[in-house]
Amino acid sequence: MKRVPDDPEAATTAAAESRPWLLDTSALMAFIEDEAGADRVEQALNQPTTLVPWPVLLETHYVTLQERGQAEADRRIALIKQLNVSILWNMDESTLLTASRLKAERRVSLADAIIAAFAIRWGAVLLHKDPEFDALTGLLPMEELPYRPSVDLS
Numbered sequence: 317m318k319r320v321p322d323d324p325e326a327a328t329t330a331a332a333e334s335r336p337w338l339l340d341t342s343a344l345m346a347f348i349e350d351e352a353g354a355d356r357v358e359q360a361l362n363q364p365t366t367l368v369p370w371p372v373l374l375e376t377h378y379v380t381l382q383e384r385g386q387a388e389a390d391r392r393i394a395l396i397k398q399l400n401v402s403i404l405w406n407m408d409e410s411t412l413l414t415a416s417r418l419k420a421e422r423r424v425s426l427a428d429a430i431i432a433a434f435a436i437r438w439g440a441v442l443l444h445k446d447p448e449f450d451a452l453t454g455l456l457p458m459e460e461l462p463y464r465p466s467v468d469l470s
Contacts, residue, residue: 336365340444353461
């Protein structure tokens with residue numbers, strides 16, 4: 317795990333001319349479960365600066381806990397902490413207020429509003445496969461991974 321610089325601008329400078337990447341829960345789960353787009357997440361993980369905000373760990377843990385149990389949820393958190401990422405454990409007032417504005421003005425979940433606010437704060441490209449982020453198009457740089465094919469229930 318990389319050390320997180322105290323200043324978001326320092327991360328941008330440290331990444332030379334490229335923007336940092338910020339992984340959403342959907343991107344990280346695609347990587348862990350080897351879904352479509354896992355190769356693109358792996359490329360992001362090999363970049364100088366790849367960020368994972370704390371809500372991604374929260375979502376990864378509770379979803380895995382519900383679907384696969386405690387041992388697998390804990391294993392996935394340990395795996396994430398071993399990746400070449402900087403985990404963003406703290407949220408400053410600017411990020412909080414940005415998340416609040418996104419939640420109030422756009423149709424996104426609280427977790428997605430917080431994750432997007434971190435991406436905005438750090439000047440990062442948000443890598444995801446969550447159609448909910450379509451509501452934020454134009455507000456921050458994003459790259460969509462292939463969505464899961466929809467299941468025909470008819």
